[in-house]
Amino acid sequence: MKKVLLLSTIAASACVAPLGTSAQLNNEGTLTLQSGATVYIEGNLENEGGATIDSDGTIYLKGAWTNAGTQDVDGTVVFEGTNAQTITGSTSFYNAQIDNSGGGVNVGGSMNYLRGVMDLITGNFNTNNNFTLSSSASGTGQISGIGSGSMTNILIAERYIPATYTGIIPDYSSGYHYLSSPVTNADFSDYSDDVVPFILYDWPGGGTGGSYGTFYEYHEPTTTANAGPAPEYFGKWDAPSSIQIGRGYSAHIRQLNPYVMEVDGNYNHAASPSISLTYTSGVPNVGWNLVGNPYPSGLDWDAPSGWTKVNLNNAIYSWKPSTLNYASYVNGIGANGGSRYIAPQQGFMVRANAGGPSLGFSNAARTVAPATFFKNNEDISLIRLELSTEAGDRVNETVIRVEAEATEEYDDNFDAYKLMSSNEYQPDIYSITKGADYSINALPLLDEGVVVPLGVKIGLDGTYRFTATAVANLPANTSVVFVDKDAAYEQDLRVNPVFITALEPGHYKDRFFLNLNVSVEEDLAGSNDFYVYSEDGNVVVQWQSPLDNNGEVAIFDAIGKELTRHLVFQGMNRISMPLNSATGYYYVRVINNDNINTKPVFVR
DSSP, X not given: OOOEEOOEEEOTTOEEOOOOSEEEEOTTOEEEEOTTOEEEESSEXXXXXXXXXXXXXXXXXXXXXXXXXXXXXXXXXXXXXXXOEEEEEEEEEEEEEEEOTTTOXXXXXXXXXXXXXXXXXXXXEEOTTOEEEOEETTEEOEEOSOSSOEEESEEEEEEEEOOOOOOSSOOGGGGEEEEOOSSBSOOHHHHHTTSOOOOOOOOTTOOSOOSSSSEEEEOOOSSGGGOOSSGGGSSOEEOOSSOOTTBOEEEEOOOSSOEEEEEEEEOOTTOOOEEEOOOOTTSTTTTEEEEEOOSSSEEETTOSSSEEEESBOSOEEEEETTTTEEEEEETTEEETTXXXXXXXXXXXXXXBOSSSOEEEEOGGGEEOSOTTOOOOOTTOEEEEEEEEETTSSSEEEEEEEEOTTOOSSOOTTTOEEOOOOSSTTSOEEEEEXXXXXXXXXXXXXXXXXXXXXXXXXXXXXXXXXXXXXXXXXXXXXXXXXXXXXXXXXXXXXTTOOEEEEEEOSEEEEEEEEEEEEEOOOSOOTTOOOEEEEEETTEEEEEESSOOSSOEEEEEEOTTSOEEEEEEEOTTOOEEEEEOOOOSEEEEEEEEETTEEEEEEEEEO
C-alpha cells in the first residue's frame, strides 16, 4: 500500500489536494493545520504512537482513522468515505462530521471522545459502546440536530458538576441539580456509580429517598392539604421508578470538589418525544411540571419551530445551585441568569395553564449555542433591579418590562412568576401586581406612571444593596424612584442607582416600591404650558400664560398617595402650595380643559 509521510505545517486558508492512497505519521511526525486550513486524505490516516496531529483546521478523510497513541485533536474531522470507515485507537475529537451513506463509520474497541460538536449528516455511526460525549468546566460535547444520519449502540454522555457544597453555612440547597437524560434505556444506577448518595432532607409531606437515595421527581399537589407556598415547598418530591425521556429530575449531590457523572443508553437522532403534563385545578400553585432536555445538545426555547407547547405558559425556570436562585426566562428577558438556551441534560420547570397540557420536542428546536450565553434584547424597555448582601456574595434580581402589548394581569407571553430560593439565607426580590409575584413583570406603556410594590425576603441580618443594574429604553421623562416607606425615603435610581439599608430577617411586602412616573411635556390642544419647582418647602406651578379655564392641581408622594389638592381659576398664572413633607420626589398633576399633565418635582 502506498503511504505518504506527513511532517508539515499547513497554513490558514490553504487547501491541500488529495494526498494519495494513505497518509502516515511516524513517531516523529507532526501534522499541523492552522485555523482555516483544509487537508483532503483519499485513503487512511495512520498516526503512530509518538506522532502528533495539531489541527485547528479541517481534515476530510475517506479511509480509516488509526491512532496508536492517545491524544486530543482540535479542529474538525469529516468522515466522508463511500465505503465503511473505522476509527481505531483512542482519540479525543473536538468537532466531527459523519457523512458516509455508503457504509457508515464504526468505532473500534477503544474509547473515543467528543469535546465539541458532532453532525450526523448521512450514514450510520456505530459507537460499538465506545464513544463518550465528554464534559468539563470548559464545555460539553454535543450532537447537533442537523442531518439525516443515525447512531447505533450505546452512547455515553458525561455531565460536569462543579463543587456544590461549601460547608460554611447551611446551604444544602446548593447540592440540588435539575437533570435529564439525553439517551433512552438509561438507569439511575448509572448516575449513582459516580455520586455519593445522599438522603433528602425532611421536606413537608415528601419522601426520604428512593432505591438510590439521590434522585427525585416532582408531582404537583392533588389536594390543598399537601400544597405549599411554592413548588420547592410542595412536599411532592418523590422517589422515581425509572428515567423517562423529556422528564426532569432533582438530584441532591453534595460534594466539596468538582467531578464528572455519566449516563449511557441509546440515541435516536430522529426522535421527537412528547410528554403529557399535569394540571390539577383547585389547589394552590397549580400546573407546575419539571421537564427536561431529551437531547445530547442544547435547546432554543425561542426557536421558531421544533416545539409543541399545549396549554403552557411561555416562561421557563431552572434552579442554579451556584447562585442558590431560580433563573427565569420569557420572550427575550432573563432574570438571575435565565436564558432561552437550555443546556444538555438540563431539567427545567414549566407551568401549565389549563387541562390536557403537553410538551413536544423535535430537532428543529435544537442548538449547539453555548447554554450559558445570555443577552438582553437591546430594544426592550426594562428596569433590572438587584438585591445583594453588602459583600455581594448573595444576589437576586427582578426585572420590570414596559411593553405595549402587556396588561396589568398575567401575560403569558411576557411575564414570569417568582420562585423563591429554597435556601433560607438567600435574599429574594420580586415585584407584585394584582396579587401575583413576578420575577419578570411586563407592564403596559406608562402614560401617567405606575407604582409597583416590591416583595423582599431576607434570611440573614445585615446591610443590603438595592441596585438598578439596568434602566434601558425608557423615555427620558420617566423617573424611576425607589421608595422605602418605613424610612420615609425616596431615591431616583436614574440619578443614583444604589440604595443601601440594614434589614433584619423577614418577608417585606409593604415597605419597598418602585414609582415609575412620566412627565408629560407635550403641548396638548387647549392646555396651558407650565413648569414646576420647589421654593422654601413649597411646590410652585408656573404657567407661561394666564389660564384660559378653571382647573385643579394635586400633589402625590412617590408611592401615589395624594397629599393635597387645590383649585385654580381662569386668569391665574402661578400657585404656591405648602408641603409639610420629607425631602424627596413628588408629583404634580394639573387638570385643565379636560387635559391631564403630570410632572415630577424634588422638594428639599
